Amino acid sequence: MTTYKAILEILKKKKGSLLLGVIIMGVITFFYAGQLTQDAEELTGAKIAILSKDDSAIEKEFVDYLGKQHTIVKLKDTSQKRLDDALYFDEVEYILEIPKDFSEKLAKGEQVKLASKTRPATFSKSLVDTTVNSYLNTYLTYQKQMPQESQTTLLKKTKSTLSKDGEVHFDTTYHKKKKQNVTGQIYNLLAYGMFMSIFSGYAAVNLAFNREEIRRRNSCSPISRRKLSRKISIGNLIYSVFCLVLFLAFVVFITQGSLDQVTGYFALNTVAFFIAVISFSVMITSVMQNEDAITGINNIFIMGSCFVGGVFVPSQFLPDIVNKVAAFTPTYWFAQNNELIGKTMNFNQHFLNKFLFNSGVLLAFAAAFWVIHMITMREKGAWSLKKAHA
Known part of the structure; x- marks a missing residue:
């Protein structure tokens, strides 16, 4: 029990850094949660x-x-970067490009393809596309049926026809799909909050027990080094499981999730990511020598993988090369699965195949991290034995 108490005291002492990820995730989560209502x-x-x-x-x-x-929004700057920023920051939801030969093709009775860009996972694309198609199809229909009429007359008839209002009702799955999509975005935030909290906890405990004076004192302890290492590992695992349960309970509470199939898939995906996080934390912290490295890993790898992996910035907004680089991090596959669950209404075999593939990649990352850890520990043990004989 003394070892576990020591681990608890170490975690209490480092509670500031451990809670940082929780606080940041909590703030962003409440921002997303507003969309659920x-x-x-x-x-x-x-x-x-x-x-x-x-x-x-x-x-x-x-x-x-x-x-x-x-609502038509006027953009002064129409550079590619400005257009992407306008979509990302929700200044506009849909950007429509009208080509130079627009009127010429319509006058000849030809269909015109208009280029467009939209915010990902929104209803805006279907909504505006329907409006655009309604106008163009109506005009072309009048033109085909009344070839003798002037353009002015055709425009008036088109305007008169489309001025009539009607009632539109949402599909029964619209709100459910919208809620699932936002819920997936909230689960994505676990890639930062949970990852950072677990890794920082592992790092704090391992750094404390790996200090030279502590190792020397433990070498005189009646407890063998292997037994002490096992207790430290169990203590870290208990802390990590506690974090997993706490974060999952928080997200389920915020999203008002119920114990259904959707929540089950989100939880399974989180567990697969959790296993990868544990393996990564064990691999890195077992060879970590100073506290500066903790900050470096948190700021460079964990936060960086969240940015390129689709957690803070949707992958649809990122260049293809960035998504290819992000595929080498477990965060990317965790976010891909959350996005898949968020947009799925029919959990059929096609969905299951994709879900299992993404989850399998997460477990493959966990296995790779563990193998690297075992190789590193073997080399470290051989080096220590050689040094002792020398």
Whole structure:
């Protein structure tokens, strides 16, 4: 019991650094949780930006119609970076590009393909696409049926037809899918809060017991080094399991989750990530020599993997090369599984195959970290034995 008490005292002494990840995660979580209660009761327009290279009567009527159905946002800077920032920071939800030959193709009765960019996992794309298609299809239909009419007449008829209002009801799965998607984003935050808390705990305990004066005193202890190491490992594992349960309970409470299939998959994914986190923490802290390394790992690897892995910034906004680099971290696969669960309504075999693959990659990371740890410990033991004989 003395060893476990010592571990508890070490963790208490380091509670400031251990709670840092919890606090940051908690603040961001409450921000996301606000979206869970925003159940829209009616269909509202999206915030759209229009980048037009055409200047014709058809284009003006088209843009005017879009402005009545949605909110048009004017962007002064239309550089690629500014457009990406506008989408990410929710200044706009949909960016529509109107080509130079827009009116020319419509005048010939040809279909026009308009390029667009949207925020990931939002209803805006379907909403605006429906509006765009309604206008273009209506105009082309009148043009086909009344080829003798002037463009002005066709525009008036199109405007008159589309001015009639109707009632739109949400699909029964809309709010459920929206809640699942936000819930997946909240579970993603465990990649920072839980990872940082567990790793920092392992580091604090191992650094304390690996200090030279402590090791010398323990060498005189009646408890063998192997038995002491086992107790330290058990103590660290108990602390880690406590963190896992605490974080899971917090997320389930915040998301108002129930004991259903969705929560079960989220929990299974978290457990798979937890195993990878434990293996990584054991591998790194077993060879760690100073406290500065803890800060370095927290700020560079853990936080860095969250940024490139799709936790803080959705992977859809990141360049392809960044996603390829992120694939070499367990955080990326954890976030991929949460995104998969968040957008799935039908948990069929196709979903299960993807889920098991992502979970398998997480367990593969855990196995790789453990193998590296065992090799490192063997080399370290051989070096210590050689040094003792010398």
